[in-house]
Amino acid sequence: MKKLSRKVFVGLILLILINGNVWGQGKIDPSKPIKIALSAPFTGLGSILGDYIKQGALLAIDEINAAGGVAGAKFDLVVYDDQANASTAATVVRRALFDDRAVAIFGPNMSAAVIGVHTLAQQAKKPMLVGATSPSFRFDKVKNDYLFRLRADDGIKVAQQVKYIAEVLKAKKPGVIVGSTDYCTSALDVAKEAFAKYGIKIVDIENMKEGDKDVTAQLTKLKNAGIDCLVGLTHEPEAAVVMKQYRQMKLSAPVVGFSAWGVPAFTDLAGDAAVGVISVQGFNPADTDPPVKAFVDAYKAKWGREPSDPAQCYYDGVYLLKKAIETAGSTDSVKITEALATIEYTGVQGRMKMDALHNYTDICYISQFDGKIWKIITKIQ
Amino acid sequence: MLFNDLLQNIIGGVTVGSTYGLIGLGVVFLWQSINRINFANISSAMLAAYLFYTFYTQLHFGFFPSFICSILIIAIYGMLLRYLVYEPITRHGGDKLEFVVATLMLCILWLSVINATFGGLPKPFPPVFGEATSFVQLGPISIPSVYFWIFLVVLLLILGLYFLLRKTFIGKMLRATAQNKEAAALMGINVNLTTSIAFMMATTIVGIAGILLAPIYFVSLELGGGSIGVKGFASAVMGGLIDPFGAILGGITIGLIENFSTLFISSAYKDIISFMILVAVLLWKPRGIFNWTTKGD
Numbered sequence: 001m002k003k004l005s006r007k008v009f010v011g012l013i014l015l016i017l018i019n020g021n022v023w024g025q026g027k028i029d030p031s032k033p034i035k036i037a038l039s040a041p042f043t044g045l046g047s048i049l050g051d052y053i054k055q056g057a058l059l060a061i062d063e064i065n066a067a068g069g070v071a072g073a074k075f076d077l078v079v080y081d082d083q084a085n086a087s088t089a090a091t092v093v094r095r096a097l098f099d100d101r102a103v104a105i106f107g108p109n110m111s112a113a114v115i116g117v118h119t120l121a122q123q124a125k126k127p128m129l130v131g132a133t134s135p136s137f138r139f140d141k142v143k144n145d146y147l148f149r150l151r152a153d154d155g156i157k158v159a160q161q162v163k164y165i166a167e168v169l170k171a172k173k174p175g176v177i178v179g180s181t182d183y184c185t186s187a188l189d190v191a192k193e194a195f196a197k198y199g200i201k202i203v204d205i206e207n208m209k210e211g212d213k214d215v216t217a218q219l220t221k222l223k224n225a226g227i228d229c230l231v232g233l234t235h236e237p238e239a240a241v242v243m244k245q246y247r248q249m250k251l252s253a254p255v256v257g258f259s260a261w262g263v264p265a266f267t268d269l270a271g272d273a274a275v276g277v278i279s280v281q282g283f284n285p286a287d288t289d290p291p292v293k294a295f296v297d298a299y300k301a302k303w304g305r306e307p308s309d310p311a312q313c314y315y316d317g318v319y320l321l322k323k324a325i326e327t328a329g330s331t332d333s334v335k336i337t338e339a340l341a342t343i344e345y346t347g348v349q350g351r352m353k354m355d356a357l358h359n360y361t362d363i364c365y366i367s368q369f370d371g372k373i374w375k376i377i378t379k380i381q
Numbered sequence: 382m383l384f385n386d387l388l389q390n391i392i393g394g395v396t397v398g399s400t401y402g403l404i405g406l407g408v409v410f411l412w413q414s415i416n417r418i419n420f421a422n423i424s425s426a427m428l429a430a431y432l433f434y435t436f437y438t439q440l441h442f443g444f445f446p447s448f449i450c451s452i453l454i455i456a457i458y459g460m461l462l463r464y465l466v467y468e469p470i471t472r473h474g475g476d477k478l479e480f481v482v483a484t485l486m487l488c489i490l491w492l493s494v495i496n497a498t499f500g501g502l503p504k505p506f507p508p509v510f511g512e513a514t515s516f517v518q519l520g521p522i523s524i525p526s527v528y529f530w531i532f533l534v535v536l537l538l539i540l541g542l543y544f545l546l547r548k549t550f551i552g553k554m555l556r557a558t559a560q561n562k563e564a565a566a567l568m569g570i571n572v573n574l575t576t577s578i579a580f581m582m583a584t585t586i587v588g589i590a591g592i593l594l595a596p597i598y599f600v601s602l603e604l605g606g607g608s609i610g611v612k613g614f615a616s617a618v619m620g621g622l623i624d625p626f627g628a629i630l631g632g633i634t635i636g637l638i639e640n641f642s643t644l645f646i647s648s649a650y651k652d653i654i655s656f657m658i659l660v661a662v663l664l665w666k667p668r669g670i671f672n673w674t675t676k677g678d
Contacts, residue, residue, distance in 0.1 A: 047500035207648040211608050213400075213597050214636070216393030217643035220386045237503045237599060247514045248523050249389065268505045269599055272514045 026332030030072025034331055036321065037096035038077055038314075039107035041084035048265060049310065053109055053131065054079060055303045056311030060318035063298070070325050075318070082108045086116030093117045097124040103331050104321055106314055108132065111183070114147075121146040126333040127324075127340055129317045131310035133157070133259070133282070135186060139358040146337055149359045150313035150320070151282050151349075156362050157259055158187045158233075160380050161280040162194035164366045165229050165256050168377075175204040175227030175253075177218060177242055179234035187233045187258050203227055208238055215245055223251055232257035232277075240269035247273045254278060264308055267369055274369050278377070281365045283309035283349075286373050295348045313361075316347035320360070350381050385521045390640045396528045398636020399535045400594050402629035404613025405620065406538065407587035412622045413546065414555045414579030417467070417480050421487040423613060425584040426591030427605030429455045430506070431495055433592045434600045437507055444509050452588055459584030460577055462487075467580070492605045503601035510596050527596045534593050535629060538586060542625045555579055615659050621669030630671040635659065 028034075038057055042050035057077065065074045078100050080092035089108045096102050097120055104127045108114050111134030118137060121128035122144050129148045135155035137147065165171050174195065178188045188205070195202055204225035206218035219242070222230065230246070230253055232239055239261045246255065255277050260266060262279030270277075285296045285306050295315060299307040321336070323343050328335035344353040352360040363381050367374035407422045429451050436447035466487065470479045508515075511526030518524075546552035557565040558575040566572045591604055598604050612635055619634065620627020635655060642654035662670055 043497055043500060048502045206643075207651075209608075209652065211603050214393045214397040214640065216390050217640045218648050220390060220644060221648075224386070237601065240599070244514075244525070245393075248516055248525055250523065265502060269503060271505065271508065272512055 026330040026335065028071040028073050028325065028329065028331055030069070033074050033076035034070060034325065035076045035078060035100060035102045036318075037093075037100060037102035037105040038079045039082045039089055039092050039096065039105060039113075040079070040109055042081040043083055047084075049084075049109055050081070052308050052311040053107065053314050055299065056307060056314040057106055057318050059295075059299055059302055060315045062302070064318065064322055070322050071329075073331075075322075078102060082110075082113055084108070084110040084113060086113045089113035089117045090120070093120050093128075097121065097126055102126070103325075103333050104129065104336060106130070106317055109310060111136065115142075118142060118144050118147045124333070125337070127321075127337045129321065129340075131313040131317075134182065135190070136182070139356065144358075145341075147358060148340060148354065149357075150317045150352075150361070151310055152362045152364050153357075153359055154183070154187055154259065155190050156359075157280045157282070157364050158190040159194050160364050160366065161231070161256055161258060162191055162198070164278070164280075164378070165231065166195070166198040166200055169229055169254055169256070171229035171254075172200060173203045173225070173227055174200065174229045174231050175206070175222040175225055176202055176231045176233060177206045177208060177215065177222065179238055180207065180209050181235065183235065183260075184233045184258075191231060191233065202231075208234065208242070210235060210238060212238065213241055215242055216249070219245055219249055219251065223249065227253050229253050230255045232261050234258075234260065236260045236263065236265040237269055239266045240273070243270045243273040243277060256280075259309075262309075262365075262367060262369075262374060272371065275371045276368065278366065278368045279374070281309065281367055281374065282363070283307075283312045284365045284367055284374055284376055284379075286367075286376060287365070287379065289379075291346070291348050291350075312348040316345070316349050316352060316360075319347055320345050320352060386644075388522050390644055391637065392522065392524055392528070394637035394640035395633050396531055396636070397597070397639070398616075398633035399531055399629060400590070400597065400632070401609065401612040401616045401635055402632025403531075403535060403538070403590035403593070404587060404609060405616030405628035405632055406542065406590070406625055407583045408614060408617035409620060409622055409625055409628045410542065410586060411579060411583040412559075412617070414559050414583070415467070415576060416559050417477060418484075419462075419583065420481055420484040421462075421491065422484075422583070422587055423610035424488050424491040424605050425455055425458065425587040426594060426609075427495060427602065428458065428491065429588030429591035430595040430598075430600050430604050431499060433595070434504060434506065437509070438504075448592065451592065452585055455588035456581045456585045459581040462584065463577060463580040467576075488606060488610075492602055495605060496602060499600075501602060503599035503603070506595040506600050508596075510593075531593055531597075534589065538589070539625055539629055542586070546625070551575075551578065618663065619659075619669050620671045623669070624671060627669055627671030631669070634671075 040050040040053040041047055061075045061077055082089035082092050096105050106129050109131045111132040114130050114132045115137055127146050129150055131151045133151055133154045135153050178184050204222050208215055257279040262281035267274045323345050324336045324339040327343050328339040341354050349361045349363045365379050366377045411419050432451035433447050436442040436450050466483050510530045515526045516523040554570050554575045557570055558572050562572055616632035617628045619631025638655050638658050639651055643651045
């Protein structure tokens, strides 16, 4: 019995040592870098976003490291390509959290990938900070204490889009053109609800499939329904197809698009057909607010081009994590997660504080494309 | 519904339908020549569009040099397709089915290569056929200038192909080789040369189509598969896989069905209606409704 007790005791000590739960573990050690991971798409459909995400995060990391790091310890970033694909994301996130032992992970940025992998953060008890915007993984739906959103979610953006159409444009007969993915259809659900609150009936809803290149019939029906505003709820290439044919058919009702209509991926494809389009955006580099301007200038100086959404949210996210580690006084992921829930930080996206849905910000812009830049009509915080 | 609306929709349907027909032309050509269905047919369109984009936008070659370089590479690709895919399969006893499976894999391979090289995001095609808002006004109807280029090239390709296949010695060689290789060889036809010409012409036709379609489809992975590939095959089948005119008419019919089912029924059911009609047509006329060549066989 005595022998067995000794064996059990030695075994317990070994187990504790192997798990690394020795005294002092988690304390910030200036001689050891703090490993953080990033999962973003660098190939596949969302590849253009991957570069903005990485550059936004790296800019913040370089600034923090150059200024002495986090209590003396420097950030060390491990980057993975998740191809905006749920199964690839599962592989790389697992590797980052369990093999690399990163204290926190940024991304994935695609909602479908987040929905597929957020439970891994829960299992690893490590914070996952994402720029994905689907309302379908709000805290009230997924109940994941370790999942945090760094950008305004799509539900908020659509509500603001509708508010602008109803209150500023004073449209009475809006018509909708909508794509077939979850991004588009969940936006339509929110739009229907929001218009109903204003007592406005959507006079016609036309569908298009991703990849469609002719929407003459849909636009003919919208025109014949007498719309006084076109609400665009599609992805970027489809938005470009709609606008080219909208101009071709010489339709004149104002066009107010969802977030995919407010990015260079749309304006590049649509060319001059995009002029005059109004869109709800998560970020606008033309904003002259000092923190935004400082970020845009630093980004341009480092990467030689203008930042685009969602670069700003990963930049803010790294600073947010720094503050959480300092507040926790530890690199222990559970303590960082607890700190993330309480801290407040003011960055490029204004004041950031976690709400009941685990969203840090509701910021969005309503802007109009003038052929070169998106002119801000209103900034909503 | 105004008459102008109908006309505008007919123009839209005919243009997009012609693009399906163009892709179908490549299928028809290879079938007519070597009796094989190339499932990587659509890849030539994507490769040509990306090549043109690279030469024109990144290497600043200018329109004609970019066009010629892209088409030359695509023609050489056709030759490689023969020697690296078709010949080894035939030599090892493979037949039509093996060729179909191999080219299906090749189609996916090219999509992956382009995805890894250029990324998945569509790129804007340079406005060589006119700006996005450059339209030609015909009374109350406005037509994008790129549509005119499509119509013109479709017409030229069809006439050229018809003339080549029906009126020239090369055309006779191609058709004779397709019908019976051994007999053609015994009659003194250079089967080796004929097969190479068939492969090169099939990829070239679809390559030209790819460059022409890029302003509508953008320089994107969609040009290498997806709905345009399927509808290209459907157009070819509606022409009985024989008739170049039949393939184009098949494509236009599909384009019009899509537009009118949206206009008169619902955009939500556009693809369901279009494909139901296509399946019904094929059940009724498996040799194609626009096939005048084998009618009555």
